[in-house]
Amino acid sequence: MKYLQAIGYSEASWKTFTTGLREFFCWLEKQKILSLEKVSESDIENFYSYQQERPNNMTGGTLSESRITIHMYVIKLLFCYLEDTEQLQINPMSNLDYTHSYKRTRENLLSLADIEKLYKACDTVKQRAILGIIYGCGLRRQEAAKLNVRDIHFKSGLLYVRQGKGGRKRTVPLNTTVLKDLKEYYYNERSGELNGNDTDSIEAFMINKHGRRMRGRTYNVEVKKLIKAAGLNTQITLHHFRHAIATHLLESGMKTGHVKDFLGHQSIETTQTYLHLTTTQMKKTTSYGTETIPD
Incomplete structure (x- = not known):
């Protein structure tokens, strides 16, 4: 004090x-x-x-x-x-900024047009796969980092989050675009990037440039590159993609309870915070394509 x-x-x-x-x-x-x-x-x-x-x-x-x-x-x-006071050698907040310089509201910071720009900015299938995981599947940063090969079932079109926030599990349906991109990355790019025989690297779905499991920090770096290439506000974070998919799914007609399960919210009240954002009722089939996600 x-x-x-x-x-x-x-x-x-x-x-x-x-x-x-x-x-x-x-x-x-x-x-x-x-x-x-x-x-x-x-x-x-x-x-x-x-x-x-x-x-x-x-x-x-x-x-x-x-x-x-x-x-x-x-x-x-x-x-x-x-x-x-020299009680700490490293300040973990030295590179972080949570001020009001950029209004961090629950408004839809990423529109469908923004998402389309991000996909157009992709140069590799890996980048499309990353967008599919954080936007199309709505995974949190740590959920994406923990994603393993065995967690994605291409035949059934499902992704399993085995340990989400609070230890909760959930099943995420993959729409046609995300399924195609994840398949293409797994079969055509991942094996060429893998470098190492340790169990964690072999089990991991997304591989970094060193041939190991992609961590949360790397997801952030890769997404920042895409945001910059797409000409969007560089202060948009990974978590804004969860805000975006929540809003887009509600706008497409998905029921609140299903969006809650899709995102792994503990309380439906959390999901309901997005309801006031859905000012327009969009068609079932959007430019990105949510038509294969059941409502």
Whole structure:
């Protein structure tokens, strides 16, 4: 508190900041991260994603963007303090920015036209496969990183998330475009990239440039390249693709309960936050193609 006082924050601000820190510490404990020295950049990003989806027990729905921004800001202050007082050698938030410089709302930041631009910007089947996984299947960053060959059944057109958020499992139907791209990547590109005999690399579906399992950070790097090539706002994150597919599926007529299951939301209230975004009722068959996803 002395640190906050020294940099000019009032007592009222301290109380607000305490709420955010308490939630962050509780989340870390659930992730079995018991030391701030072990917190990584990806842990911070995962906490941010959790904040966007977790239900608001006070008012219903989810946390407001302003509340999330405050929580992320106080976490940044915490790590800056630890770094300034030499209690921490590496600040996991040094390369992250959760300010209001880019309005992080639940509006549809990626339209169908934007998705089409991203696909046109793809130079490889691998890039199309990545878009299929994070947009077409709506996988979270860590779910994409954990995806194994055995989790995709080409014959039945299904993808299995065996350990999603909260340990929940779900089955994701693959539309014709995604199925074609994943098949082409697996049979024509993946084997040429694989480099190593370790079990994890062999089991992984997506392979990085080093021939190993593609991690969340690499997904982010690859998507940022596509966003830049497509001329879209470079501050769009991986999680915006989940917002986009949720909105697009609701607009295409899919029932809220089915969208909830598709995305692996724990509560239907989380899915309902997208309902006010569906201002137009689109045809079943879009330029991207959701027609094979059952409603």
